[in-house]
Amino acid sequence: MRNFLFDFDSTLADTRNVAVTSTQAAYRLQGLTVPSRDAVVSYMGVPIEVSFAKMADRSMSDAELQALYTVFREQYHLAETNGITLFAGMGEALTGLKAKGDHIFVVSSKHSVPLQRNLEQIGLGDTFAAISGSDSVAHYKPAPDGILNLLERFNLAAADSVMIGDAIYDMQMGKNAGVATAAAMWGAADPVAVRAEQPTYILKTPLDLLQI
Missing domain, CATH: 1.10.150 (DNA polymerase; domain 1)
Known part of the structure; x- marks a missing residue:
């Protein structure tokens, strides 16, 4: 990816x-x-x-x-x-992805203003290439709008892209957008339901991101 x-x-x-x-x-x-x-x-x-x-x-x-x-x-x-706290290992994982030349984005159900404020609060204000909040899409998760907008905007190949999330809506959104999906099991409130969506990858810790 x-x-x-x-x-x-x-x-x-x-x-x-x-x-x-x-x-x-x-x-x-x-x-x-x-x-x-x-x-x-x-x-x-x-x-x-x-x-x-x-x-x-x-x-x-x-x-x-x-x-x-x-x-x-x-x-x-x-x-x-x-x-609000950053999950253990997430900072190192994001640093590692960027060091490899990978592109990282945020696709959230939050409005963009509080989303950016929260990112700054946990030290990630300038980390991502772009963010997509709920105010920037016509249809909410699990619709694929947030992902598709970023793929088009940055000319990204769906085959090289993965949606990472803790909820079934994230997995469904990724599938609807035609990208791979990765279940963030460290944050999943309902692990059984998330696994039932058959994500492409099951991630136990943030550092597992460096292996996909």
Whole structure:
């Protein structure tokens, strides 16, 4: 592989606790039934524009959903300062890939602004050739838009490209884009479901990236 496309949450960095506590706080502040930790984790990997309505205990208007998104982003911003950490070995893996001349990107369900802010927070602000957030695509994961946009923009061959992620949505996105897939098992909340997607590669640690 020459082109490595990374998910962010639970793949590059451990953000699970921040995501769960921020989501639960947003629902509570908006007077909604607070979703369980398991429910929040199960939807990690897809944008809040998809998951939040599904976790609500009643139908919500567009205005109510927009307010919920805003409160969530405020809560996330408050919690992220000390709650996001780079997975052990990931820094060395990224350095090794770049040393080999490989191209590395981020394809995330986050909006680009908080995504870039989080990358800077963990010391990766200038590491990637480009990032693709949920605000830069017409269709969210598992649609292939984020990958296809980068392949076209940088004239990359799909046969030399791999999508790395911790969730089934990342594996499905990679398949839909016609690229290889690599399961980041160090961050997978549901390893059985991820393996069931039959990824091209099963990675136990970030340093395994240097072998594919």
